[in-house]
Amino acid sequence: MENVVNKKSACLKIKKNLGEKAIILASKLEIVDRELEIRRDDAFIYVPLNRQPSEDELKALREKLPSCEISTKIFHERKKQIAFTELLEDKLPPHLLASLPRAIDFVGDIAIIEIPQELEAYRALVGEAILKTHESVQTVLAKTGAVSGTYRLREFSVIAGKPKTETIHKEYGCQFYVDLAKAYFSPRLCYEHNRVASMVKDGETVIDMFAGVGPFAILIAKKHENVKVYAIDVNPHAVEFLKKNIRLNRVEGKVHPILGDAKQVIEEKLLGMADRVIMNLPEKAIEFVDIACKAIKPKGGIIHFYTFVSGFDSLENMKLKLVEAVEKCGRKVEVLFSRFVRATAPYEWQAVIDAKIL
Numbered sequence: 001m002e003n004v005v006n007k008k009s010a011c012l013k014i015k016k017n018l019g020e021k022a023i024i025l026a027s028k029l030e031i032v033d034r035e036l037e038i039r040r041d042d043a044f045i046y047v048p049l050n051r052q053p054s055e056d057e058l059k060a061l062r063e064k065l066p067s068c069e070i071s072t073k074i075f076h077e078r079k080k081q082i083a084f085t086e087l088l089e090d091k092l093p094p095h096l097l098a099s100l101p102r103a104i105d106f107v108g109d110i111a112i113i114e115i116p117q118e119l120e121a122y123r124a125l126v127g128e129a130i131l132k133t134h135e136s137v138q139t140v141l142a143k144t145g146a147v148s149g150t151y152r153l154r155e156f157s158v159i160a161g162k163p164k165t166e167t168i169h170k171e172y173g174c175q176f177y178v179d180l181a182k183a184y185f186s187p188r189l190c191y192e193h194n195r196v197a198s199m200v201k202d203g204e205t206v207i208d209m210f211a212g213v214g215p216f217a218i219l220i221a222k223k224h225e226n227v228k229v230y231a232i233d234v235n236p237h238a239v240e241f242l243k244k245n246i247r248l249n250r251v252e253g254k255v256h257p258i259l260g261d262a263k264q265v266i267e268e269k270l271l272g273m274a275d276r277v278i279m280n281l282p283e284k285a286i287e288f289v290d291i292a293c294k295a296i297k298p299k300g301g302i303i304h305f306y307t308f309v310s311g312f313d314s315l316e317n318m319k320l321k322l323v324e325a326v327e328k329c330g331r332k333v334e335v336l337f338s339r340f341v342r343a344t345a346p347y348e349w350q351a352v353i354d355a356k357i358l
């Protein structure tokens with residue numbers, strides 16, 4: 001039988017529906033005890049604390065979570081995670097250990113890695129080591145190509161576990177049916193999904209031009225009571241998943257899925273309707289700036305413009321290109337914010353520019 005170590009600890013007790021908010025806030029205050037497992041019962045979650053919060057911290061907690069309480073409870077200690085690389089130390093030639101991939105992406109119960117050429121012969125061993133060290137992983141996929149084509153898909157091969165590419169992924173309290181072989185999804189965009197969703201205001205109409213399985217659209221609808229989101233994608237599989245995800249997350253009536261080319265769809269039925277347009281098709285978004293401007297209400301609105309920036313270019317230059325493209329459509333523009341989102345290839349980054357269209 002497995003030995004579970006229990007420990008009594010101060011904790012933050014909060015209603016289940018506020019659990020995620022509480023964990024984020026307590027993490028920001030650096031008061032979460034990471035050695036202990038969070039507990040749940042039917043009504044509450046209990047976040048173990050590494051110390052009693054100070055008066056100021058309590059004030060900050062109560063401001064955002066008026067119903068929270070500081071309590072005491074018995075918690076299980078977390079099992080120490082063994083790195084998959086440790087399991088391979090005596091199975092791989094020593095000179096290859098340094099080539100083991102450091103980054104693993106987790107989409108639901110699927111782990112995704114990139115196997116370098118020199119480790120090809122050992123990929124089944126690498127996959128098994130990941131399965132053994134990550135209890136919740138059922139399948140390990142290796143990337144076998146770059147993201148490509150209109151639907152932005154990538155080829156994978158199963159290197160361990162169940163032979164499948166579909167799963168349910170959880171992000172910020174939403175659930176997404178995903179099939180990585182049929183529709184685009186990246187867990188590395190979760191911060192962006194939440195950043196944009198958090199900026200939406202009550203009463204807004206949003207157009208998500210390249211919606212995929214719905215991570216922006218559904219989170220927006222989940223976070224805000226009174227919003228309308230038109231979620232467009234040209235990939236029929238993505239729209240099928242999007243429809244499932246709308247039902248799964250109970251945002252019917254708020255998110256309207258539309259299969260088709262964003263340009264054509266907007267031209268036909270969404271002209272001048274949007275307070276906000278999301279343009280997450282980095283390699284081509286610049287070609288859609290004119291139609292995004294036409295989608296924005298005459299009084300103005302915001303666009304979230306995603307692009308790639310290579311080592312030979314700069315974010316400043318991408319801003320200039322965006323401003324030029326908007327002005328070409330006869331509208332004024334003010335750049336509000338920009339940041340690098342993630343590295344996408346050697347010397348290439350995905351970036352976002354938020355701009356106000358006037």
Ligand SMILES: C[S@@+](CC[C@H](N)C(=O)[O-])C[C@H]1O[C@@H](n2cnc3c(N)ncnc32)[C@H](O)[C@@H]1O
Binds near residue numbers: 183214263281
């Ligand atoms: C990079 S993915 C982004 C998906 C989603 N926004 C996300 O964050 O996961 C871009 C999506 O745009 C879709 N797409 C490509 N060209 C399109 C077009 N002309 N009109 C509508 N959707 C398009 C692709 O099928 C793909 O699902």
